[in-house]
Amino acid sequence: MVKKVLKFGGTSVGTSKRIRHVADIIKQEHTAGNKIIVIVSAMAGKTNELIKLSSEISGEFDKRELDVLLSTGEQVTCALLAGALVKLNFKAKSWLNWQIPILTEGDHTNARIVNINIEKINKYLDEGGIAVLPGFQGISKNGDITTIGRGGSDATAVAVAKIFNADSCEIYTDVDGVFSTDPNKIPVAKKIDKISFDEMLELSSLGAKVMQPSAVQTAMIYNIPLEVKSTFSERKGTKILSQENIDYTKSVTGVAYSKDDAKITVVGVEDRPGVAANIFEPLSKAQINVDMVIQNISSDQKTTDITFTVKREDVIKTKKILIEDSGLNHDEILTNDKVAKISIVGAGMVSTPGVTYKMFRGLSDERINILAISTSEIKLSVIIEEEKTLKAIKKLHTIFDLD
Amino acid sequence: MVKKVLKFGGTSVGTSKRIRHVADIIKQEHTAGNKIIVIVSAMAGKTNELIKLSSEISGEFDKRELDVLLSTGEQVTCALLAGALVKLNFKAKSWLNWQIPILTEGDHTNARIVNINIEKINKYLDEGGIAVLPGFQGISKNGDITTIGRGGSDATAVAVAKIFNADSCEIYTDVDGVFSTDPNKIPVAKKIDKISFDEMLELSSLGAKVMQPSAVQTAMIYNIPLEVKSTFSERKGTKILSQENIDYTKSVTGVAYSKDDAKITVVGVEDRPGVAANIFEPLSKAQINVDMVIQNISSDQKTTDITFTVKREDVIKTKKILIEDSGLNHDEILTNDKVAKISIVGAGMVSTPGVTYKMFRGLSDERINILAISTSEIKLSVIIEEEKTLKAIKKLHTIFDLD
Numbered sequence: 001m002v003k004k005v006l007k008f009g010g011t012s013v014g015t016s017k018r019i020r021h022v023a024d025i026i027k028q029e030h031t032a033g034n035k036i037i038v039i040v041s042a043m044a045g046k047t048n049e050l051i052k053l054s055s056e057i058s059g060e061f062d063k064r065e066l067d068v069l070l071s072t073g074e075q076v077t078c079a080l081l082a083g084a085l086v087k088l089n090f091k092a093k094s095w096l097n098w099q100i101p102i103l104t105e106g107d108h109t110n111a112r113i114v115n116i117n118i119e120k121i122n123k124y125l126d127e128g129g130i131a132v133l134p135g136f137q138g139i140s141k142n143g144d145i146t147t148i149g150r151g152g153s154d155a156t157a158v159a160v161a162k163i164f165n166a167d168s169c170e171i172y173t174d175v176d177g178v179f180s181t182d183p184n185k186i187p188v189a190k191k192i193d194k195i196s197f198d199e200m201l202e203l204s205s206l207g208a209k210v211m212q213p214s215a216v217q218t219a220m221i222y223n224i225p226l227e228v229k230s231t232f233s234e235r236k237g238t239k240i241l242s243q244e245n246i247d248y249t250k251s252v253t254g255v256a257y258s259k260d261d262a263k264i265t266v267v268g269v270e271d272r273p274g275v276a277a278n279i280f281e282p283l284s285k286a287q288i289n290v291d292m293v294i295q296n297i298s299s300d301q302k303t304t305d306i307t308f309t310v311k312r313e314d315v316i317k318t319k320k321i322l323i324e325d326s327g328l329n330h331d332e333i334l335t336n337d338k339v340a341k342i343s344i345v346g347a348g349m350v351s352t353p354g355v356t357y358k359m360f361r362g363l364s365d366e367r368i369n370i371l372a373i374s375t376s377e378i379k380l381s382v383i384i385e386e387e388k389t390l391k392a393i394k395k396l397h398t399i400f401d402l403d
Numbered sequence: 404m405v406k407k408v409l410k411f412g413g414t415s416v417g418t419s420k421r422i423r424h425v426a427d428i429i430k431q432e433h434t435a436g437n438k439i440i441v442i443v444s445a446m447a448g449k450t451n452e453l454i455k456l457s458s459e460i461s462g463e464f465d466k467r468e469l470d471v472l473l474s475t476g477e478q479v480t481c482a483l484l485a486g487a488l489v490k491l492n493f494k495a496k497s498w499l500n501w502q503i504p505i506l507t508e509g510d511h512t513n514a515r516i517v518n519i520n521i522e523k524i525n526k527y528l529d530e531g532g533i534a535v536l537p538g539f540q541g542i543s544k545n546g547d548i549t550t551i552g553r554g555g556s557d558a559t560a561v562a563v564a565k566i567f568n569a570d571s572c573e574i575y576t577d578v579d580g581v582f583s584t585d586p587n588k589i590p591v592a593k594k595i596d597k598i599s600f601d602e603m604l605e606l607s608s609l610g611a612k613v614m615q616p617s618a619v620q621t622a623m624i625y626n627i628p629l630e631v632k633s634t635f636s637e638r639k640g641t642k643i644l645s646q647e648n649i650d651y652t653k654s655v656t657g658v659a660y661s662k663d664d665a666k667i668t669v670v671g672v673e674d675r676p677g678v679a680a681n682i683f684e685p686l687s688k689a690q691i692n693v694d695m696v697i698q699n700i701s702s703d704q705k706t707t708d709i710t711f712t713v714k715r716e717d718v719i720k721t722k723k724i725l726i727e728d729s730g731l732n733h734d735e736i737l738t739n740d741k742v743a744k745i746s747i748v749g750a751g752m753v754s755t756p757g758v759t760y761k762m763f764r765g766l767s768d769e770r771i772n773i774l775a776i777s778t779s780e781i782k783l784s785v786i787i788e789e790e791k792t793l794k795a796i797k798k799l800h801t802i803f804d805l806d
Binding site: 016061069083143 | 419420423453457460461463464465467468469471472474475478481482483485486487489490496497499501502546548
C-alpha cells in the first residue's frame with residue numbers, strides 16, 4: 001500500500017465545480033488502493049480578497065490577526081473538499097492546523113513548520129479515511145495561528161510528505177508540468193519529463209512559478225521525489241528527482257527569464273581595496289539583495305566602474321543609500337531598469353564543454369548585447385536589454401536543442 | 404469597573420468601513436473604563452455565500468464540514484475587528500472557539516453552548532485587553548468545530564454574559580431597537596424603551612426579527628438584562644428586562660404580525676372522542692407544528708369541523724397526511740394560505756380588563772373577519788385575511804395608544 005500526498009493549488013480548487021473534479025481525482029487514487037493525505041490551498045483569489053479587506057482596515061495590519069484572517073481561506077477549501085468526498089461516499093474529513101496540530105516556529109506571516117503530529121492522522125488513514133489538510137498554516141507554541149508565507153501550501157505538502165514518510169508527493173496545478181521555457185511566450189516550449197531538484201530550484205527562482213522554491217529545497221534536502229501535474233488533464237507531469245536518477249542527454253534543460261531586475265553602475269570610484277565593501281555593506285544592512293556584480297579595470301588605473309543588479313523595486317532606495325550612506329567618491333550613478341535576466345539551466349552543463357561559448361555566440365548572432373554575466377554550476381545568466389528578451393529566449397531554446 | 408458584553412450583528416460589520424466604525428464604538432466603551440468582551444457575527448451575506456458553495460457541492464452537505472466551513476465567517480470578522488482595534492493602539496486580540504474554548508453539546512449545525520473557559524480571557528481583561536470572540540460557534544468534546552444555528556451569535560453573547568458574570572449585554576444591530584410594530588409598514592410605530600423578556604419573546608417569535616428567541620429565553624432564565632441598540636446612531640436602544648423592573652402604563656406593548664401561516668379546515672369529521680388525536684398525532688410525528696386549533700359544535704351533533712393553522716410551507720404535506728395517514732372520515736379539506744396572524748403583546752394585559760373585547764370590537768369596526776383566535780397570558784393572536792393585515796395593525800396600534 002502506497003502513501004501519497006496530493007496537493008491542489010488555488011486554481012485547481014477555484015470553484016465548487018473544480019472542487020468536485022478534484023474529489024474525482026482523489027477518488028481514483030484512493031480506489032487504486034493508496035493511502036491519501038490531501039493538502040489544499042485557498043480558492044483562487046480568496047487570499048487576495050482577504051488581504052484587501054485587511055488593508056482597508058490598516059496599512060500595517062496586525063500580523064497575528066492577519067494570520068487568523070488568511071488561514072480561513074484554506075479552511076474553507078478543506079471543508080468543501082471533505083464534503084465533496086463524503087458526498088462520493090468516502091470516509092473523509094478536514095483536519096485543521098490546531099486539530100492535528102501542525103507546529104510552527106518563527107514570526108507571524110513568515111513561520112516555518114517544525115513538527116506535525118502524525119498519530120491521529122495515521123490511525124485515520126489505516127481506517128481507510130482520506131485526510132484533508134490546509135496548506136500554508138500551522139499554530140505556534142502559544143497556540144496562535146501562524147502562516148508560512150505566500151505559496152506556503154507547497155511547503156506544507158513537502159513537510160507532510162517528509163514527516164509522514166510518504167512514498168510520493170504530487171503537486172496538482174493549472175499547468176501540465178515544468179517547461180523548457182515559458183510556453184505562453186514560446187510555443188515550441190516542451191514539457192520536461194524529469195528534472196533535478198537543483199535545476200528546478202534555479203528555474204523557479206528565475207521566475208518559473210510552478211513551485212515555491214523553499215518547498216523544492218526541502219524536498220531536495222530530504223530527497224522526497226515530487227511530481228508536478230495538471231488538475232485539468234490526464235497527461236503525465238514533470239518528475240522532480242535527485243540528479244542521480246536522471247540520464248542527461250542534453251546539456252541544457254531549460255531557459256528561464258525574469259523581468260524584475262535592474263542594473264546599477266557606479267562610475268569612477270577609486271580603485272582601492274575596500275571600495276566594494278563600502279558599496280555593498282550599507283545595501284546589505286538595508287536588506288537589498290544584490291545579484292550580479294561586475295568590476296572592470298579602468299583605463300587610468302586609478303578609478304573603476306562597478307556594475308551590479310538589484311530588484312527593480314529597490315532601485316530608488318539603492319541609489320539613495322549609495323549617495324547618502326556609502327561615503328563613496330564617484331562621478332555618477334547610472335541606473336537601467338529596462339533589462340531582463342535570461343538564464344540557461346542544466347545539470348548536464350558541467351560535463352559539456354563549450355556551453356558558455358555557445359550561448360554568447362548565439363546572442364551575438366542575434367546582435368544582443370550582454371550587459372552582465374553570472375554563472376553557477378548548473379546555471380548561466382546574462383542581463384540584456386529588456387526588449388530583446390523574446391528573441392534571446394527563442395535563440396537559446398533552439399541552439400540548445402529544446403524546440 | 405463594569406464588565407460589558409457587546410455583540411455586533413452581520414450588518415454592523417458588513418464592510419471594512421463599518422468594522423472601523425465598530426472599533427470606534429468599542430474605543431468609547433473601553434476608554435470609559437469598562438472591561439469589554441466583543442462578540443461578532445459573520446459579515447452580512449458571508450454565511451449565505453458559504454452555504455451556497457456547499458450546496459453546489461452537495462444538496463445534503465456533510466454537517467461536520469458545514470460547521471468547519473461556516474465558522475470561518477465569524478473568524479474573518481474577529482480578525483478584522485481585532486486588527487482595527489490594534490490599529491487604534493488598543494491591546495486587543497481575537498479568541499477563536501478552540502482557543503478559549505467554547506464547549507458545546509449536541510448535533511452539528513444545531514449544538515448548544517454548555518461551558519466557556521473564563522480564566523485566560525479574564526486575565527486578559529484584567530491586563531486591559533479587549534477580547535474579540537466569534538459568535539455562533541464552539542467546539543465539541545471531540546474537538547470538532549460546531550455551530551449553534553442561524554442567529555446563534557445572540558445566543559453566544561448571552562451565554563458569554565452569563566458565564567463571565569457581565570454587568571450588561573448590548574446587542575448592536577441595524578435598527579434603533581424594538582418597535583411597537585414594524586416601522587417599515589406603519590410609520591407611527593414607536594421605539595419601546597423597556598420591554599420584558601416575555602413580551603420580547605412573544606414579539607420575536609411572532610416575526611419581529613430583532614433578536615433570536617432562544618437567546619432571549621436564556622437571558623430571561625438567568626435574568627441577564629439586555630439592550631438592543633443601533634450601531635449606526637447614538638440613540639438609546641430598547642432595554643429588555645424582567646417584568647418587575649418595568650412600570651406598565653399601557654396594557655399593550657406592541658402589535659406583531661406574521662405571514663407564514665396557513666389555515667386548514669377538515670369539514671365533516673365524526674364528532675366523537677379521539678378524533679382530534681387522530682388528526683394531530685400523525686402531524687406531530689411528521690414534525691409539523693400546529694399553532695391554533697378551533698373546533699365548533701356542529702348543527703347535526705354527529706359531525707364537526709376542525710380548523711387549525713400550520714406554517715405555509717407545511718400545507719401540502721399536512722393535507723397529504725390527513726388524507727393518507729389519519730384514517731379519518733371527512734367530507735372535505737379546505738386550505739387557505741392567504742391569511743395573516745396579528746398579535747397584540749403586553750405584560751400589562753393581565754391586569755387590564757377588556758383588552759380582548761377592545762381588540763375584537765376594533766377589528767369588527769374595520770369589517771375585518773376573525774378566522775381563528777389564540778390567547779396566552781401576555782398575547783392575543785387572531786388569524787385574518789392576509790389582504791387586511793395593514794388595516795388591522797393600524798387600527799390596533801391606534802386603539803391601544805401606541806401611535
